[in-house]
Amino acid sequence: MLCKKLLSAFLIVLFMLPSSQVWSQTEAGLQSQAKFYVQNIAPTQAVSGPGSGNARQGQTGPTMMAPAPVTATPGGPPAQVTPRSPQAPVTPGGPPAQVTPGEGQAPEAPGVKQAEIAEEAGEEISELATRARTHGLDLRLFGYNFFRRPPSSFLPVQMVPVGPDYVVGPGDTVHIVIWGNVQGEYRLTVDRHGQISIPQIGIVHVSGLTFKQLRQVLDREFERQYTNFQMNVTLDNLRTIRVYVVGWARAPGSYEISSLSTLVNALFAAGGPSGAGSMRDIQVRRGGRVIVHFDMYDFLIRGDKTKDIRLMAEDVIFIPLAGERAGVGGPLKAPAIYELKQERTLSELIQLAGGLAATAFKSRVQILRVQDRREMVLFEDDLEKVLTGRGPDLPLVDGDLVRIFPVSGVVAKVVRIGGAVSNPGEFGLRESMRIKDLLHFAGGPLYMANLDQAELTRVYVTPQGPETRRININLRKALAGNSRENILLKHDDYLFVRTVPEWDLYKFVELKGQVKFPGRYTITVGETLSSVLRRAGGFTDKAYPKGAFFTRQAVKATQQEHLNKAIDRIEAEMLAIASEATQTELSAEEAKRQSEYVRHQRQLLAKLREIQALGRIVVRLDDPERMRGTPQDIELQEGDSLYIPQIQQSVNVLGAVYNPTAVIYSPHRTVKEYITMAGGPTDIADTGSVYVIKVNGSAVSRHAVKWFGSSWDGTDYTFHIGGLSSMRLDPGDSIIVPEKLERIAWLREIKDIASILGQIALMAGVAVAALK
Secondary structure, eight states, rough: OOHHHHHHHHHHHHHHHHHHHHHHHHHTGGGOOOOOOOTTOOOOOOOOTTTETTTTTTTTOOOOOOOOOOOOTTOOOOOOEEEEOTOOOOOOOOSSSOOOTTTOOOOOOTTTOOOOOIIIIIIOOOOHHHHHHHHTOOOTTTTTTGGSSSGGGGSSSSSOOOOTTTTTTOOOOOEEEESSOOEEEEEEEEETTTTEEEEETEEEETTTHHHHHHHHHHHHHHOOOOOOOEEEEEOOSSOOEEEEEEEESSSOOEEEEEOOOOOHHHHHHHHSSSSSSSSSSSEEEETEEEEEEEHHHHHHHHHOOTOBOOOOOOOEEEBBBBOEEEEEEESSOOOEEESSSSBBHHHHHHHHOOBBBBEEEEEEEEEEEETTTTTEEEEEEHHHHHHHSSOOOOOOOTTOEEEEEOOOOSSSEEEEEESSSSSSSSEEEEETTTTHHHHHHHHHOTTEEEEEEEEEEEEETTTTTTEEEEEEEEEHHHHHHHHHTSSSSTTTTTEEEEESTTSSSOEEEEEEESSOOOEEEETTTBHHHHHHHHTTTTBTTTTTTGEEEEEHHHHHHHHHHHHHHHHHHHHHHHHHHHHHHHHHHHOOHHHHHHHHHHHHHHHHHHHHOOOOOOEEOOOOOOOOOHHSSEEEEOOOOOOOOOEEEEOEEEEEEESSBBOOOEEOOOOBBBHHHHHHHTBOTTTTGGGOOOOOEOOOOEEEETTSSSSSEEESSSSSEEEEOGGGGGOBOOOOOOOEEOOGGGGGGHHTTTTTTTHHHHHHHHTTTTOOOOOO
């Protein structure tokens, strides 16, 4: 007897405990299975808005209120979400993992982990998709990424009018404002019995009424007590309802959602169907029977939302296993893996994928099928016959992969035209196309075209290989319609329209400095320097023809090439020396010195690489009439440039002298005297390598000037006595006194460094006077 009393007392205490305390530990044990936190669905305080309506004046209904964040105990299950039970069906591979919300999702409430929908690389890649990839088709399950990251626009919006068909239930807050002979404002929550208590009016049963009926009932109840009044009725805080998402969902479980939520909203809350769940037969069960079979394809493909019903409390959303599937890839408007419902043939699957793209090849279709679960087989057919009904429509089975092929990117029939036409290029070959038609499509021949002779190249395919033939065409006659010349074209013909012989529209040279009419002159083929000088009016009275600076683009390119090769030789020699040094054991001091050598060498190479060749040619000018016909009267080329300076009055002394400067010219002074006037050579001067760069660009070294006899003076060979130091100069000449390279340790071991640097100096029109 005592045991029965104790047991009864324990049951009474257990019954009186709050349900959250009774089940808290059970829910905490299932926290890893909670998949979605319905933060934006939970209702909160009322917010009045333009959706409020007047019962007597027929104004619109109330507005929904903004949600408040829902908190949960850290480490426990998310608030307002009852997770699925361990016995609920889950996607093979285990329950979805908790992940951090991605960009574009609502932020988490404090203490709550919001579940992000599984990535496609996990749950959504089916066996069929994997098999498709092995055959070169990148296909995804159609429609599943729609639920991947639910945008807030698909959650029940908070500031919308409640429609007149909204059914009032326990938990809704009715906001009544009355004015006129009587004034008052009431916020009344519908209790669990479906009633509200209105002061001076009494108890009114409102649960189960639509919002339209609610306004009518309240209007009638107030008219029993008052007259001459106006009343506005809105719904503020709307109740939440509990629905269940079960079956093959990504996050099955029970969810507290807004009473305005529809089936699609609940699917978003649960993350949609899992990779194994159906998109074609989502069921809503109410009161033990199925009231809706919802096909997501109707919504996604056709925009049909008629079966997206508003949910009621305790509704069950059941997602069954997906039905048969087939994939279709290639040039279609929406290639994917589709779940089949009524679609059972190839043409219906292509229609489901949006139809063929413009680049689809209609003469071939390929179906990859697992036949009798034993072997992989391929079926080939003519796609055009299937789609037009001239052939049988191919039936599909579960797991079929359909490949649509693109048309070839190679243009089937083309002809080409080049040369003196307005629009040379490639043109499509049409039926009965002739020479005249091709010229018309190319914009016609240019005015410099040689109409008497063009060349048509034609390739014939023979057993021995391609055979090329050339046909001469008289374009003048072809344009006139001569059938012999205006021949039919064939695939890959090439017509070349020549210009008239030696056609070149304009070539320009530039004359600057001390000529009477400097400027940019056109030249004819074979025109010489004296001819252009005559056209420019000849030299002015201040001109110094001996110092003429003539450059040519072709020579500049050649000089720059040789310049780069010379610098490359220096660099290669430096690298070889550095490589030898690294193979020997060095002391710390020697290693530091070697590092300094390398640094200086790199600096030298960097400076040398900055040097640009000038392309100067040494010319000796005279009066244009006396020049004509002489070897100096060179033929001009496009881009040539001639600069005539003024008469010079100095000689430059550069390099290893005490005062590198310009010295006033005197016709009687020698090289030695000019060097003396510049302070003489320094201790580091290499006096045996002194050379002279003449004003015309030529160079004279001690090897070219003999002590006695005929010597080169930079312009001509003359009798000379005394060597280079006794040579007399011209105004504008430059004397170069180089330094002794042997004193520079990091240059001493480089072979022929002096000759190489000399070549660089001459080609660049500069002198390497000193190396610091």
